[in-house]
Amino acid sequence: xxxxxxxxxxxxxxxxxxxxxxxxxxxxxxxxxxxxxxxxxxxxxxxxxxxxxxxxxxxxxxxxxxxxxxxxxxxxxxxxxxxxxxxxxxxxxxxxxxxxxxxxxxxxxxxxxxxxxxxxxxxxxxxxxxxxxxxxxxxxxxxxxxxxxxxxxxxxxxxxxxxxxxxxxxxxxxxxxxx
Amino acid sequence: xxxxxxxxxxxxxxxxxxxxxxxxxxxxxxxxxxxxxxxxxxxxxxxxxxxxxxxxxxxxxxxxxxxxxxxxxxxxxxxxxxxxxxxxxxxxxxxxxxxxxxxxxxxxxxxxxxxxxxxxxx
Numbered sequence: 001x002x003x004x005x006x007x008x009x010x011x012x013x014x015x016x017x018x019x020x021x022x023x024x025x026x027x028x029x030x031x032x033x034x035x036x037x038x039x040x041x042x043x044x045x046x047x048x049x050x051x052x053x054x055x056x057x058x059x060x061x062x063x064x065x066x067x068x069x070x071x072x073x074x075x076x077x078x079x080x081x082x083x084x085x086x087x088x089x090x091x092x093x094x095x096x097x098x099x100x101x102x103x104x105x106x107x108x109x110x111x112x113x114x115x116x117x118x119x120x121x122x123x124x125x126x127x128x129x130x131x132x133x134x135x136x137x138x139x140x141x142x143x144x145x146x147x148x149x150x151x152x153x154x155x156x157x158x159x160x161x162x163x164x165x166x167x168x169x170x171x172x173x174x175x176x177x178x179x
Numbered sequence: 180x181x182x183x184x185x186x187x188x189x190x191x192x193x194x195x196x197x198x199x200x201x202x203x204x205x206x207x208x209x210x211x212x213x214x215x216x217x218x219x220x221x222x223x224x225x226x227x228x229x230x231x232x233x234x235x236x237x238x239x240x241x242x243x244x245x246x247x248x249x250x251x252x253x254x255x256x257x258x259x260x261x262x263x264x265x266x267x268x269x270x271x272x273x274x275x276x277x278x279x280x281x282x283x284x285x286x287x288x289x290x291x292x293x294x295x296x297x298x299x300x301x
Contacts, residue, residue: 027194034193034253035186042185042248063257070258071265093197098189100257102219102283103226104247106291110227114295129280132261140265 026089033094037066041099053115056108056124059101064131066100071139079144181241188249196254211275212263215256219283222255224290231298 041062048058073092077084105128112121196218203214229247232238260283268276 027197030193030197031190034191035189038185038189038192038249038253039182041252042182042244045248063261066258067261070262074262094193096258097196097256098193098253101248101252102255102257102260102287103222103251103291104255105257106219106223106287107226107230107295109288110292110295111230114292125284128257129261132257133265136258136261136265137269140262 026085029086029089030094033090034098035094037095037098037100040095041101053112053117053120055120056104059104059108060124060128060131063100063105063128064135066096067132068135068139069099070096071136071141072143075140075143181244184241184245185249188245189253192250192253196256211267212259212279215259215263216279216283216286219255219260220286220290222251223287224294226251226255227291227294227296228298228301229294231295232301233298235299236301 041058044062045058048061050057070092073087073096077088077092081087109121109125112118112124199218200214203217207213226247229238229243229251233240233243260279264276264279267273267279
């Protein structure tokens, strides 16, 4: 079944642009995206104010929403907009990274377990993993739209694309599409 | 005032994460997300220390917010962790996906607990 053009396979990359995010512009985009993501997370935390050892709805929310957005954005970048130079540093590396947090997630579990709330700690851990992994999967699947899984069964684009490095020349197949 | 601190700390955390990610990838290659693992474990340890200091030594809440939510929140990432894990599994590398999941949880939670204990001791 023919794929629609541009949804799979290697894209024409920028010759010589070994690290497309280096240089003042993309670095500023990472910094700006990180700042915006951090402010957005702070806003969610303020809106969902909870008891010190209550269920951490704020962190759960940002981590699930951020996983969904990252799934959508990286999949669109890998499939439809492979030559976009701004969305990856601004939204994927900057915003999603700044908005979501692993350190608070880990600390919140430890603190609950330490204060005798082992059940709440376990529920929070499982909910974060199931909803977070599910959100990344659903976001990516929605962004793939009707193109379906790649010919090699690859469901998601290579996460290595996240950092924005070009794949090694003739190296691994980034999107699971035909080389 | 706290918003300015959050903006600066969030920007620094994101840039630091990107820098660590690139360096680890150059050294260990792209086959496994070692960079994100290192970032999340080291950031969890640092946040544990900060929380321990805040509990026992009265570090101000603004400092905790700017460093904990801003710097370490932006430095560590949950979305890359979930996306990488799902991506590895989707490409048939279930073992690597399970290893990433298990290592992130065990080392991340352990690092936060260790940091918390260290922050209490200081």
